[in-house]
Amino acid sequence: MVSEEQNHNVSRRQFLTYTLTGVGGFMAAGIILPMARFAIDPVLQAESAGDMKAVASVDDLTDQPQRFDFSYEQEDAWVTSEVTETAWIYQEGDEIIALSPTCTHLGCTVGWEANQDHPKEFFCPCHGGRFKKDGTNIEGTPPTEPLHKYEVEVQQGTVYVGKAESQV
Numbered sequence: 001m002v003s004e005e006q007n008h009n010v011s012r013r014q015f016l017t018y019t020l021t022g023v024g025g026f027m028a029a030g031i032i033l034p035m036a037r038f039a040i041d042p043v044l045q046a047e048s049a050g051d052m053k054a055v056a057s058v059d060d061l062t063d064q065p066q067r068f069d070f071s072y073e074q075e076d077a078w079v080t081s082e083v084t085e086t087a088w089i090y091q092e093g094d095e096i097i098a099l100s101p102t103c104t105h106l107g108c109t110v111g112w113e114a115n116q117d118h119p120k121e122f123f124c125p126c127h128g129g130r131f132k133k134d135g136t137n138i139e140g141t142p143p144t145e146p147l148h149k150y151e152v153e154v155q156q157g158t159v160y161v162g163k164a165e166s167q168v
């Protein structure tokens with residue numbers, strides 16, 4: 001009888017030990033994994049920053065900005081996801097210009113000639129932000145810096161873009 005009770009107590013103790021170990025482990029994982037991710041992320045970003053993505057054929061370009069969407073797989077610690085981005089690309093002489101569609105005011109998406117009242121400009125519908133063809137922000141509208149510009153490379157007739165960077 002005593003022995004059975006002892007077994008019962010031991011089993012409760014074990015249960016408590018397992019439970020506390022489990023909860024402790026779960027809490028430790030909650031603290032350690034984000035720290036590990038924080039440590040690994042810059043390495044992953046550095047790798048993807050060097051990647052150039054094929055976006056368009058040079059033959060398709062004109063002297064007017066055209067929208068090109070491109071997708072690629074992004075690995076973020078444990079998750080691989082497909083990311084789609086956009087570039088507004090045009091050719092001026094020998095130079096190929098690729099601009100980010102992200103408004104530098106609060107991040108809405110701009111469009112070329114998206115507003116009839118402002119032809120030959122990029123227009124942001126959120127707060128009326130406007131940009132010239134080269135991405136320069138138009139004074140008197142909310143954005144305070146130009147659209148970001150993608151790094152561009154041409155290989156065998158294909159336009160590749162890298163990271164979009166500030167023009168200031």
Ligand code: FES
Nearest residue numbers: 103105106124129
């Ligand atoms: S987000 Fe574009 S003007 Fe405000």
